[in-house]
Amino acid sequence: MTKPYGSSLDDHLDAEVARDASLADTAATIRALAAAAIDVSETVGRGSLAGDLAAQGEHNSDGDVQKALDVIAHKRFMQALEEAPVAQVASEEAEDVVALKPDAPLAVAIDPLDGSSNIGVGMVVGTIFGIRPVTRDQGSDDPNASFLTPGTTQTAAGFVVYGPATTFVVTLGNGTRIFTLDRAAGVFRLTHDAMKIVPSANEYAINASNVRHWDGPVKSFIEDCLRGTEGPRDRDFNMRWTAALVADAQRVLIRGGVFLYPGDNRKGYAQGRLRLLYETAPIAFLIEQAGGAATDGQNRILERVAAKIHERSPLVFGSTEEVECVAKYYDGRQPSAGRSPLFGQRGLMRS
């Protein structure tokens, strides 16, 4: 249900804390992140007037070249988290976990700037975060321990889209909501309440330039979508790929469909490109809270446990029936993909 010009993000966080007092620290952390997001939004909105935001610097934890805006966003969000009840941060832009307040209760995983390849061409970018309790195992001195837990331990997750509008999408485990920045007031206002992803939709998102690197199930699933009414899916599909996970996730939340970033045969891509802690687990929490599903192709993302903080994971999410359909291609229950002789012999992508 859409409620234009609704209550503010602050009002919503107050209501969540009234519902469950144990969320007070989580809510305080979200307030700090939202304030930083407004600042980053202003920088993004100035585009080239803010300088060369795509200027290349060092390599980050994953081997990607950091751009100026990656570093600006990382610094601004770290500054915000220093003021919040946060003990540890795992950021895409920091090799190791950053220790903040030693006795604070929360650990935050963050992708300060998602969609980095869009910086410099004026396209949409964002921020993704997941909040968990700190793990203080007696006898364990592993600084990563708080992050090496299933995504089900997240107390909240969210993302920001810096697009034509700046939106703050958040869940504290009680539904997923979109707040849109009222720039004049400097306030995020509720625009999409308690979202419900439609169970089925005729739209998919995948970087199709990787087709030759995909494994059989992904190739077959996409090929059958491409066959449209002439294939076993028996309906036509549309395709979208924004190169920013946040923008694709917002579209799926609003009008459904399915997003795939599978593992593939490229060197280093066996687990795809997206990182479990600060990309796939937060998105999975938001999608499930909106009635959708999120898997690595077959298994629920929220049950995956990272072995290291920058671990990657394949990601399939969106409308439940579409995500389930992808799983069928993995376990051999797909809708007769090879049924038609024409299909088998002249498959668009079969080798």
Ligand SMILES: O=P(O)(O)OC[C@H]1O[C@](O)(COP(=O)(O)O)[C@@H](O)[C@@H]1O
């Ligand atoms: O360039 P590719 O392979 O299409 O990957 C695009 C994906 O990579 C990402 O940009 C990864 O995020 P970062 O920009 O934070 O590294 C996603 O937002 C997006 O879905």
Ligand SMILES: [Mg+2]
């Ligand atoms: Mg990212």
Ligand SMILES: [Mg+2]
């Ligand atoms: Mg990033």
